Amino acid sequence: MRDTVGSFVGWPSDLIFPDAETPTRPTHKVGKGISRRIESVASQKEVPGRKLKSAAKDIPTTSGTKSQIMMRLEKMVDESDIMHGAIRSIDFDEGVFGAAHFEIIAKEDMQQLFEHDELGIAVIHTYIWYMYVTLMRGTELCNRFNFIAASRINATLITKNPTSVKNDLVDRFMAAGDNTTPSLYFLPFNSGNGGHWVLVAMDLSRLIVYYLDSLSGDWSKYPSMKKTVDATIIKFRSKKNYRNRKDITWVRVQCPQQNNSVDCGFFVLRFMRDIIALNRIDIPKMYFEEYKSYSRAHLDEMKDELCQFIVDQRII
Numbered sequence: 350m351r352d353t354v355g356s357f358v359g360w361p362s363d364l365i366f367p368d369a370e371t372p373t374r375p376t377h378k379v380g381k382g383i384s385r386r387i388e389s390v391a392s393q394k395e396v397p398g399r400k401l402k403s404a405a406k407d408i409p410t411t412s413g414t415k416s417q418i419m420m421r422l423e424k425m426v427d428e429s430d431i432m433h434g435a436i437r438s439i440d441f442d443e444g445v446f447g448a449a450h451f452e453i454i455a456k457e458d459m460q461q462l463f464e465h466d467e468l469g470i471a472v473i474h475t476y477i478w479y480m481y482v483t484l485m486r487g488t489e490l491c492n493r494f495n496f497i498a499a500s501r502i503n504a505t506l507i508t509k510n511p512t513s514v515k516n517d518l519v520d521r522f523m524a525a526g527d528n529t530t531p532s533l534y535f536l537p538f539n540s541g542n543g544g545h546w547v548l549v550a551m552d553l554s555r556l557i558v559y560y561l562d563s564l565s566g567d568w569s570k571y572p573s574m575k576k577t578v579d580a581t582i583i584k585f586r587s588k589k590n591y592r593n594r595k596d597i598t599w600v601r602v603q604c605p606q607q608n609n610s611v612d613c614g615f616f617v618l619r620f621m622r623d624i625i626a627l628n629r630i631d632i633p634k635m636y637f638e639e640y641k642s643y644s645r646a647h648l649d650e651m652k653d654e655l656c657q658f659i660v661d662q663r664i665i
Contacts, residue, residue, distance in 0.1 A: 415463070416649070416653050416656075418653050418656045418657050418660065419462070419463065419652065419653060419656045421656075421660065422459075422462075422656045422659060422660055422665065423459075423463050425660070425665045426456070426459050426463075426665055429665050431454075431455065431456050431459065431665065432456060434456070436453050436454060436455045437453070437454040437455075437664055437665065438451055438452070438453055438454075439451060439452050439453075439454060439475075439662075439664055441474075441478050442478070442481060442482065442486065444481065444485075444486065444491060445477060445478050445481045445496055446496055446497065446498045446501075446521070447495065447520075447521050447524035447525060448520075448521075448524060450474075450498060452471050452474050452475060452478075453471060454471055454475070454664060455471070457469070458471040458472050458475075459665075462652050462655065462656065465611065465648075465652070466611060467543065467610075467611045467613075467614060468546070468614030468615065468618075469543065469614075470499050470500050470539070472614070472655070473499055473537050473546070473614055473617070473618065474498065474499065474500070475655065475658075475659070476618050476651065476654075476655050477496050477535075477537075477618075477621070479654060479655055479658040480621065480622060480625060481496070482658075483654075483658070484625050484626070485625065490625065490628065492530075492532065493531075493532050493533065493628070493630060494532065494533050494535065494624070494625055495521075495525050495532065495533070495534045495535065496534075496535050497518065497521055497534055497535065497536040497537075499536070499537045499538070499539055501514070501517045501518070501521070502514050502517065502518055502536060502538070502577070503538060503539045503540075503541060504538075504539065504540050504541035504544070504571065504573065504574065505541040505542060507573045507574065507577050508541075508573065511573070511577060514577055515577060515580060515581045515584060518577070518578075518581040518585075519581055519584055519585050519588065521534070522534070522553060522581075522582075522585045523585070523588070523589075529554055529591075530554055531552055531554050531555060531630045531631075532552065532553070532554065532630065533550045533551065533552055533559075533624065533630055534550065534551040534552075534553070535548065535549075535550055535621050535624075536548070536549040536550070536551065536578075537614075537617050537618075537621075538571070538574055540570075540571065545564065545613050546563075546613040546614045546616075546617045547560065547561065547562045547563075547571075547613070547617065548560075548561040548562075548617045548620045548621065549561075549568075549574070549578065550624070550632060551578065551582065552630060553582060553585065553586070556582070556595060556596070556597045556598060557597075557598050557599075557600060558578060558582075558597060558598070558599045558600070559599075559600050559602055559632045560599060560600065560601050560602065561602045561604045561617070561620050561632075562601075562604070563604065563605065563606055563607040563612065563613050563616035563617070564606065564607065564613070565606070567599075567601045568599055568601070575599070579597050582597055583597075600632070600634060601634075602632055602633070602634060602635075602636055603634060603635045603636055604616075604620060604636045605619075605636070605640065605641065605642045605643045612648065615648045615651065616643065616648075618651060619640075619643055619647060619648065619651060622651065623637060623639075623640050627639070
């Protein structure tokens with residue numbers, strides 16, 4: 350589309366969106382955010398997986414090609430000040446990460462979606478926000494699934510200040526209540542400096558930690574991460590005066606595997622999406638029968654969901 354500027358190009362009528370103009374609004378600066386109160390589209394009576402499919406309806410997608418909603422968002426970005434270095438600061442619901450959180454969206458983050466590139470923290474967090482708003486908010490799922498901000502615990506931060514990381518993680522656990530009933534804490538963990546993404550899912554009530562990696566190997570690749578998670582769980586339980594009935598059990602889940610060098614972030618998001626949609630606290634060691642493997646279409650579906658969410662929330 351950028352190449353067509355200044356030229357007359359015949360354009361299919363079904364790709365013309367009269368309401369796609371970027372809404373007029375003041376430029377948002379870092380720290381101020383864009384506060385939006387969004388009415389929950391989830392009903393407690395609906396099946397979680399059905400809600401997620403409903404949220405993605407009317408988003409036509411073909412594997413390997415850009416959908417209409419992605420082209421629409423790409424056009425909005427091309428015509429916005431983001432292309433010239435502007436940013437958007439977005440306030441998240443406090444329930445997403447258990448405390449106030451804002452995220453910065455810039456040109457590079459949008460290009461990760463449009464070009465199917467390696468995902469950074471901003472896109473990871475924004476899709477988590479989408480799942481919270483679309484699937485969880487206002488339902489009992491908020492008591493079963495919790496998210497930990499990837500910007501609060503990763504390999505780089507553990508190396509620089511392990512004590513601060515442990516304290517932040519304990520605070521996150523404390524914010525969610527007594528944790529005596531089964532629930533999962535999702536930690537998208539990055540190996541550092543824009544490296545590999547893996548998913549760590551913690552059940553504090555049963556002292557089980559699930560490890561999902563779209564590349565071969567297990568938690569022994571990240572010994573400092575495992576040590577930090579174990580120490581934090583023990584510290585949290587001590588603070589709450591819970592007995593350590595047994596040792597912490599780590600389970601390596603045989604999950605879908607990526608076949609390139611860029612998909613790890615997409616896979617981590619898809620893991621969380623599947624677990625929430627199925628409303629499963631226990632993750633089978635051989636993963637879920639419904640999702641033994643992921644095609645490019647599975648990942649494109651997630652990108653389209655996020656593109657639609659960004660448009661709906663008028664983030665651009």
